[in-house]
Amino acid sequence: MDNSPTSLAERKAFVTGGAKGIGAAIARRLASDGAQVTIADLDMDAAQALAQEIGARAVKLDVADLPQVAITIADLGPFDILVNNAGVDQHAFFTRTTPEEWRRLIAINLESVFATTHAALPTMQSKGFGRVINIASEAGRLGSRGGAVYAAAKGGVIAFTRSIARENGLKGITANVIAPGPIDTPLLRQALEHGGDKLLQGMTGATLAGRLGTPEEVAAAVAFLASDEAGFITGEVLGVSGGMGCGA
Numbered sequence: 467m468d469n470s471p472t473s474l475a476e477r478k479a480f481v482t483g484g485a486k487g488i489g490a491a492i493a494r495r496l497a498s499d500g501a502q503v504t505i506a507d508l509d510m511d512a513a514q515a516l517a518q519e520i521g522a523r524a525v526k527l528d529v530a531d532l533p534q535v536a537i538t539i540a541d542l543g544p545f546d547i548l549v550n551n552a553g554v555d556q557h558a559f560f561t562r563t564t565p566e567e568w569r570r571l572i573a574i575n576l577e578s579v580f581a582t583t584h585a586a587l588p589t590m591q592s593k594g595f596g597r598v599i600n601i602a603s604e605a606g607r608l609g610s611r612g613g614a615v616y617a618a619a620k621g622g623v624i625a626f627t628r629s630i631a632r633e634n635g636l637k638g639i640t641a642n643v644i645a646p647g648p649i650d651t652p653l654l655r656q657a658l659e660h661g662g663d664k665l666l667q668g669m670t671g672a673t674l675a676g677r678l679g680t681p682e683e684v685a686a687a688v689a690f691l692a693s694d695e696a697g698f699i700t701g702e703v704l705g706v707s708g709g710m711g712c713g714a
């Protein structure tokens with residue numbers, strides 16, 4: 467057994483939206499660090515293909531289906547590491563959005579995080595160990611032009627995570643947020659289809675690094691926060707955004 471502080475051997479991890487993009491990089495990285503990974507995603511074909519490649523387990527799950535989230539975690543858990551990564555964005559000025567769209571964004575980006583955390587925390591509490599790592603966005607700290615409801619949901623994830631950190635600090639559980647900036651994934655490429663080069667330049671120009679990030683750079687931060695070495699870090703928001711959120 468690897469006893470190094472960064473090893474995740476014997477840890478069980480649940481990664482939502484782990485089939486593609488940032489979630490796939492997280493699943494891959496946690497598995498290569500030794501964790502037993504469960505990938506929960508809507509896209510079962512992609513989830514299964516990745517699970518097979520990295521020796522993980524795949525389960526079909528819509529994170530907005532709150533009762534199904536509870537059943538899935540009860541059936542497949544307990545988990546030591548919970549990574550809430552599944553999320554969707556929508557590009558439109560707020561006055562052009564509808565209540566149905568607000569509810570969908572809130573359900574997928576925020577309520578899902580309540581549901582997974584509600585289901586996974588009790589066993590972490592009884593074990594005296596847990597890592598909750600939520601993938602929000604710099605939009606949750608800075609706001610987003612053309613993404614007001616998304617930003618509100620991600621801001622909610624930040625406040626929720628800090629509250630979970632406060633409630634569970636004495637129980638060996640840490641809860642932290644990663645706030646990515648623009649990361650080169652299918653989600654971002656979809657946005658660029660509408661916004662083109664101008665949007666790409668706006669995104670890279672908003673970072674101090676002047677470029678898009680990679681899913682692997684987000685995954686490295688998740689692996690660190692999941693490790694034993696990060697046991698004294700909780701309630702934090704870590705920007706993986708080329709400095710986009712510096713000062714926020």
Ligand SMILES: NC(=O)c1ccc[n+]([C@@H]2O[C@H](COP(=O)([O-])OP(=O)(O)OC[C@H]3O[C@@H](n4cnc5c(N)ncnc54)[C@H](O)[C@@H]3O)[C@@H](O)[C@H]2O)c1
Nearest residue numbers: 483485486487488507508528529553603648649651652653
């Ligand atoms: N890419 C970026 O630039 C960026 C920036 C900031 C934050 N984020 C956040 O990072 C996370 C991952 O984003 P990404 O760019 O990798 O997205 P992506 O669209 O490339 O991948 C998202 C994955 O989540 C899955 N998914 C979507 N809805 C789901 C649902 N209801 N239930 C289960 N699975 C679902 C998809 O099937 C896909 O596998 C999201 O929370 C997103 O808001 C991304």
